[in-house]
Amino acid sequence: SQELEQSPQSLIVQEGKNLTINCTSSKTLYGLYWYKQKYGEGLIFLMMLQKGGEEKSHEKITAKLDEKKQQSSLHITASQPSHAGIYLCGADGAGTASKLTFGTGTRLQVTL
Amino acid sequence: DAGVTQSPTHLIKTRGQHVTLRCSPISGHKSVSWYQQVLGQGPQFIFQYYEKEERGRGNFPDRFSARQFPNYSSELNVNALLLGDSALYLCASSFDADTQYFGPGTRLTVL
Numbered sequence: 001s002q003e004l005e006q007s008p009q010s011l012i013v014q015e016g017k018n019l020t021i022n023c024t025s026s027k028t029l030y031g032l033y034w035y036k037q038k039y040g041e042g043l044i045f046l047m048m049l050q051k052g053g054e055e056k057s058h059e060k061i062t063a064k065l066d067e068k069k070q071q072s073s074l075h076i077t078a079s080q081p082s083h084a085g086i087y088l089c090g091a092d093g094a095g096t097a098s099k100l101t102f103g104t105g106t107r108l109q110v111t112l
Numbered sequence: 113d114a115g116v117t118q119s120p121t122h123l124i125k126t127r128g129q130h131v132t133l134r135c136s137p138i139s140g141h142k143s144v145s146w147y148q149q150v151l152g153q154g155p156q157f158i159f160q161y162y163e164k165e166e167r168g169r170g171n172f173p174d175r176f177s178a179r180q181f182p183n184y185s186s187e188l189n190v191n192a193l194l195l196g197d198s199a200l201y202l203c204a205s206s207f208d209a210d211t212q213y214f215g216p217g218t219r220l221t222v223l
Contacts, residue, residue: 004154033211042116042202043155043214088154098145098206099168102154 002027004089004103012109018077021106023089025070032072033090033100034063043088046074076108084110114139116205116215124221125193133188133218137205143167144186145212146178147202155202161186162208190220198222 003026013019023032031050035043047056052067060077076083086107090100117136125131137144143162147155160168161180180186184205190197198221204212 035214040200040217040219042216043204045211045213048211090154098143098160098162098204098212099157099170100145100147100155100212101157104152104154 002091002101004091004101006087006089006103006106008106009104010107010109012111013079014111015080016078018075019079019108020076021074021087021108023072023074023103025091027070029065029067029070029072029091031092032063032065033092034072034074035088035090037086037088037105039086046087079108079110081110081112084108116203116213118201118203118215118218120218121216122219122221124223126223127193127195129193130189130191131193131220133190133201133203133220135186135188135203135205135215137184137186137203138213141205141207141213142184143206143208143212144180144184145204145206146186146188147204148172149200149202149217151199158188193222195222 005024007022034046037043047063049065055064062075065072086105088105090102119134145160146158149155157170159178164180175191178188200217202217204214206212
């Protein structure tokens with residue numbers, strides 16, 4: 001079965017600083033999804049990457065997919081308190097996004 | 113448009129009882145998936161239903177069952193509850209086998 005490892009497990013950054021979260025898969029990535037979760041709440045869809053080398057951006061968040069390394073990264077520029085939460089990567093190793101395998105998450109805190 | 117809705121938001125049960133969780137997908141979405149998220153971990157896939165048929169099942173015991181109704185809403189049933197079933201249960205919907213959108217979850221506590 002596919003496993004996703006996220007690093008770091010937790011992160012505390014000062015407001016305005018940049019940060020990167022990594023997600024590494026044990027198997028080939030057909031599609032990689034990034035979600036954000038506030039503690040105890042549902043997941044908010046951020047971005048989906050499907051092709052090797054693909055890069056997508058939304059506001060101050062950029063995600064990249066390195067198919068050869070079976071890895072994705074999420075980069076936040078000039079972090080804000082609103083970026084705080086748990087970031088989860090999910091993979092559809094079976095070729096369908098309806099059966100995602102998730103990493104354990106990266107907890108981000110942004111200090112003033 | 114309304115997002116995915118789930119009910120109830122919180123639930124407290126005792127060991128051995130059964131529970132039914134409900135999910136209404138985004139209008140037009142035909143696929144519903146259920147996930148279990150234990151504290152400190154990522155969500156784990158339980159079931160997927162598409163057009164009222166089970167299309168996938170995760171590594172969960174037979175105490176877990178689900179169904180999808182003609183209006184595409186879904187129910188997750190768990191029998192003979194164990195303490196380890198305490199978790200956030202998430203429902204997600206998608207139009208086809210594409211991007212899933214999650215509901216707010218149901219927090220189940222088993223005492």
